[in-house]
Amino acid sequence: MRMSEWLTTHLEKNDDHRNLGYPFGFMDEGAKREIRRAVLKAVAIPGYQVPYGSREMPIARGWGTGGLQITLSLVTPEDVLKVIDQGCDDSVNAVNIKTFVAKVAGIPVTTDTVMASLIQTRHRIPEEPMSRDQILVLQVPYPEALREVEPSEAETRRMHAEADYARMWLYLYEDIVRFGEITISYRYPVTVNGRYIMDPSPIPRWDVPKLHRAETLFLFGAGREKRIYAVPPHTDVVPLEFEDHLFRVEDFSDKFCARCGATDTFLDEIIDSENGGRTYFCSDTGYCAKRSVS
Amino acid sequence: MNPEKPLIRVRALGKRFGEGCIRCKGVTDPEAASNRCPRCGTIHALSGVSFDVYPNEALGVVGESGSGKSTLVRLLHFEWTADRGSFHIHRRAVTGPMTETFFNGDEYSYNLLDISPFQKRQIRNALMGIVYQNPNLGLRMQVSSGGNIAERLIAAGFRRIGTMRERAGGLLEKTEIPVARMDEAPSRFSGGMQQRVQIAKALSNNPLILFLDEVTTGLDLSVQARVLDLIRSLKDELKLSMLVVSHDLGVIRLLCQRTLVMKSGCVVESGLTDQILEDPQHRYTQLLVSSRL
Numbered sequence: 001m002r003m004s005e006w007l008t009t010h011l012e013k014n015d016d017h018r019n020l021g022y023p024f025g026f027m028d029e030g031a032k033r034e035i036r037r038a039v040l041k042a043v044a045i046p047g048y049q050v051p052y053g054s055r056e057m058p059i060a061r062g063w064g065t066g067g068l069q070i071t072l073s074l075v076t077p078e079d080v081l082k083v084i085d086q087g088c089d090d091s092v093n094a095v096n097i098k099t100f101v102a103k104v105a106g107i108p109v110t111t112d113t114v115m116a117s118l119i120q121t122r123h124r125i126p127e128e129p130m131s132r133d134q135i136l137v138l139q140v141p142y143p144e145a146l147r148e149v150e151p152s153e154a155e156t157r158r159m160h161a162e163a164d165y166a167r168m169w170l171y172l173y174e175d176i177v178r179f180g181e182i183t184i185s186y187r188y189p190v191t192v193n194g195r196y197i198m199d200p201s202p203i204p205r206w207d208v209p210k211l212h213r214a215e216t217l218f219l220f221g222a223g224r225e226k227r228i229y230a231v232p233p234h235t236d237v238v239p240l241e242f243e244d245h246l247f248r249v250e251d252f253s254d255k256f257c258a259r260c261g262a263t264d265t266f267l268d269e270i271i272d273s274e275n276g277g278r279t280y281f282c283s284d285t286g287y288c289a290k291r292s293v294s
Numbered sequence: 295m296n297p298e299k300p301l302i303r304v305r306a307l308g309k310r311f312g313e314g315c316i317r318c319k320g321v322t323d324p325e326a327a328s329n330r331c332p333r334c335g336t337i338h339a340l341s342g343v344s345f346d347v348y349p350n351e352a353l354g355v356v357g358e359s360g361s362g363k364s365t366l367v368r369l370l371h372f373e374w375t376a377d378r379g380s381f382h383i384h385r386r387a388v389t390g391p392m393t394e395t396f397f398n399g400d401e402y403s404y405n406l407l408d409i410s411p412f413q414k415r416q417i418r419n420a421l422m423g424i425v426y427q428n429p430n431l432g433l434r435m436q437v438s439s440g441g442n443i444a445e446r447l448i449a450a451g452f453r454r455i456g457t458m459r460e461r462a463g464g465l466l467e468k469t470e471i472p473v474a475r476m477d478e479a480p481s482r483f484s485g486g487m488q489q490r491v492q493i494a495k496a497l498s499n500n501p502l503i504l505f506l507d508e509v510t511t512g513l514d515l516s517v518q519a520r521v522l523d524l525i526r527s528l529k530d531e532l533k534l535s536m537l538v539v540s541h542d543l544g545v546i547r548l549l550c551q552r553t554l555v556m557k558s559g560c561v562v563e564s565g566l567t568d569q570i571l572e573d574p575q576h577r578y579t580q581l582l583v584s585s586r587l
Contacts, residue, residue, distance in 0.1 A: 162412045166449040173444045174437060176455055177477050243454040 025072045026104040031055050035073035035228070039219060042230035047192030048160075049143050049227040057223065064097055064122060065223030067139035071097075071120045074135065074219075075105045082109065082116035087124040087266070087283035094122070111286040123186070125207040127265050127284040130216040132233060138201045140222040143229065145189045145199035165197050169240065176245050188247070191238045192231060200237075206249045206266040211237040257282045260291040299384055300346035301535050302370075302503060303402060307343045307379035309365055312336025324560035324578075329360075339365040341559040342379070347503065352529060352536040354550030354567060356543060356582065362559040363539040367505045369407075370537070371424050372414040380405040387421060387502050419449040423496030427508035429488035432495065435481040439466065439491045442480065443498045450499040465494040469524060486517035490524065497528065504529075504536045510545055522548055543583065547571060555579045 023029060031053075038052035057065040075081070081101055085094035089111040097120060102109050110116050113126040120137040130136060146156040149167045159165065168189060175182050186202040190211065200208055201220055211218060211231050218231040231237055239247040256263045258279045265287065267280040282288035310318075315334040320326060322341035329338045340362045347353045355363050368374045370381060382402040385393070395413065396403045406417060426432045433442050443462040444452075452458050463473045469490040471483075480488045489509060496504060506525065510518040526549060529536060538549050546553055546567060553570050555563040555578065563576040574580045 158411075162415055164415060164449075166445050169448040170434075170437065170441055170445045173448070173455065173458070174441050177438060177440065177459075244456050 022104065024077070024105060025075050026058075026100075027055060027069070027072050031069075032073040035069055038228045039070065039073070039230065042219070042228050043217070043232050045196075046232055046235050047196030047198040047229060049229045051226055052228050054223045054226040058100065059096065061224040062141065063093060064120070064139040066221030066225075066228070067120045067122070067137045067223075068097055068101070068221075069223060070137045070219050070221040070228065071101055071118060072104070074137075075101060075107065075118060077105065077107060079105070079107050079118045080110050080116050081105075081107055082111060082113065082119045082286070083121070084119070084124060084126070084284075084286070085122045087126075087268075088285045090285065112290065113284075113286055123202045123204075124266070124283060125203055125210045127282070127287045129210075130214070132215045135217045135219060138203070138218065138220045140199070140201040140220045140227070141224070142187070143199055143220065143222040143225050143227040145187075145197050160196060163195065168197055172240055172242070176242070182241075182245065182247070185250075189240050191236075191240065193235050194238075197240070198229060198231075198237075204250060204266055205239075205247070208237070208239050208247070209249065213237075252280075255280045257288060260288045262288065262291060298348055299401065301349045301351075301384050301387055302347045303380075303382045303384075304346070304370070305344045305380045307340055307366070307369060307381070308338075308377045309340040309362075309369055309374065310336050310338045310377055322559070324557050324562045326558060329362075329558040338559050340369070340376075343554075343556075343559070343561055345554055345561065345564065347535050347537060349535055350529070350533045351552065352538055352550040354546035354553035355537065355539045355556060356541060356546055356553060357556030358541065358582075361556040363541075363556055364507055365559075366556075367424070367507050367537065367539055371422060371505055372406075372411075372418055376407045379407060381407050383417075383421070392416060392420060415449075419446070419499060421502045422505065423499065423501035423503075424505040425489070425492050425496050425507065425509050427511050429480065429485070429492050432492040433480045433488065436479055438477045439471065439480055439483075439494075440476040442491060442495050446495055446498045461498065462494070465498055466491070468497075468528065469494040470520070486513055486521065489513060489517075489521055493521070493524065493528070497532065500532070502535060504534050506536060506538045506540075506549075508540055508542075509538075510542065511540070518545075525549060543571060555582065 035052060038050045042050045055069060057068055059065060081098060083094045083098040085091040088094060098109050113128040118135050122139045144156055146159055146168055149171050150156050172182050186204050187199055188205050188208050189197050190200050190208060192198045200211060213234050215233055217233055220229045241247040252267050255267055257265060257267060259281055262282055266283045268283045270279050270281060312335055314336045315331060317333040318331045318336055321329055321331050322338050343366060357363050369376045382405060385397055385401055388396060440459060440462040443465060444458045447458045447461060463476060466473055466476055471487060471490055480491050510521055513521060540546055550567050553567045554561045557578045563570060563579045570579060571583055574583045
């Protein structure tokens with residue numbers, strides 16, 4: 001059965017949504033179809049940025065409209081949604097998006113990574129490994145990984161087409177020569193499927209290895225820049241590194257979460273404004289809460 | 295003559311800037327006063343240029359400004375697209391997996407003017423080096439000199455910083471740049487030093503063919519002499535083939551065994567450099583030689 005037929009039959013059952021004055025999932029069917037097509041193309045060419053017609057959303061561009069449009073075009077009445085912002089389930093932006101999607105699709109929300117079927121995120125990948133039945137939608141501010149070295153869009157497209165990536169590597173070389181190591185802390189460029197260099201969105205380096213040969217489908221949406229790209233399950237995602245200067249993640253040795261005691265998670269540093277003391281907390285609040293309870 | 299087969303073979307290379315018209319035919323002749331069509335304004339930068347370059351040979355290209363010398367280099371370096379003609383390299387120039395891509399059973403490659411931009415980049419990264427008159431074209435002025443050299447090495451597949459720095463240091467030493475200044479940007483160097491960094495960069499991928507486009511123009515005489523000495527010694531040391539474009543007959547005499555004389559996008563005379571300079575046959579070559587300071 002086709003997705004549209006399935007949705008139509010399902011919508012007829014959910015009469016309450018038909019009376020709200022907008023279609024299921026807020027966007028009209030034509031818009032959703034276009035975005036799904038862009039997503040399919042992105043999955044077919046891992047790491048390639050597919051242009052699409054970014055729609056006007058009830059939140060401003062730059063606040064997650066790219067991720068939101070993917071979420072709305074994929075959501076089904078059986079989904080369970082989780083939305084996080086820098087790992088946090090309770091930030092204003094995450095709560096707003098979560099409430100909005102829950103309302104226009106009539107679906108339940110959760111803060112538990114394992115319970116969710118669809119997760120929209122800003123700048124983090126959840127700590128708990130995700131399964132093949134889940135989809136992670138990442139919000140992307142700057143989809144072009146080469147923008148740092150080349151301001152022209154026409155030129156970066158040519159560079160991608162010809163796999164002309166020497167300048168990106170040169171940027172890393174210069175970093176190493178000047179500072180002794182690569183200083184990119186987030187938005188670390190990766191090679192996807194041995195072909196395209198891709199911006200993994202501003203996730204910390206900690207999260208980059210999670211993209212490599214994962215079980216889950218990762219979808220990246222940039223609403224302002226009008227691009228969608230994807231990392232399908234079991235795809236090679238390799239951070240740019242030199243043989244004698246390997247990629248490494250953030251070092252949290254000797255540090256632990258003050259709340260749940262975790263030593264194996266990405267930690268946020270909190271500085272006490274009165275005595276200058278440093279404490280650390282899990283950036284992934286859902287995971288931290290789960291561990292604190294058990 | 296050279297018993298070897300030419301390393302590169304160029305035939306009937308043509309490039310025009312403009313639409314072209316039926317009357318254009320008259321201006322594609324070297325005897326025409328100008329290579330600009332009076333009717334449609336099309337410039338015929340190159341009208342059917344053919345030549346060979348042999349292994350470890352320096353071929354000179356002389357001619358007045360606007361004669362198509364630089365266009366020739368830019369077409370062969372794949373910066374511009376040729377309108378017509380062919381460009382083949384000899385099989386011995388290419389090793390490894392690239393052989394399959396660019397050769398069938400023949401001794402010479404496919405016409406390199408017809409391959410995709412990606413493949414052109416492969417050929418350029420593996421086989422070619424270029425030194426421009428203006429170092430701004432050949433170097434990234436804000437990136438360190440070592441980085442400039444590393445960029446070419448990266449493009450050629452190097453992925454180890456230590457190896458690249460070692461190689462860059464060696465090349466800078468060869469071109470007489472103090473290795474201690476390797477991590478300085480060329481924008482802080484003198485013109486002559488910039489030109490030598492450019493040469494080091496051009497040589498970094500062990501090219502088989504080196505394009506020199508007016509390399510010494512704009513440098514003072516003592517620096518010119520040092521740059522030319524350097525190029526000459528590197529040519530023999532690294533077994534380079536070179537295409538030397540210059541309007542300076544002194545440079546050509548010093549570097550090149552054979553020379554082409556160009557005018558209005560055509561080759562009007564070619565032969566051994568000494569012969570051309572001592573006994574010019576074509577009216578234009580005579581003018582060129584006699585007007586030497």
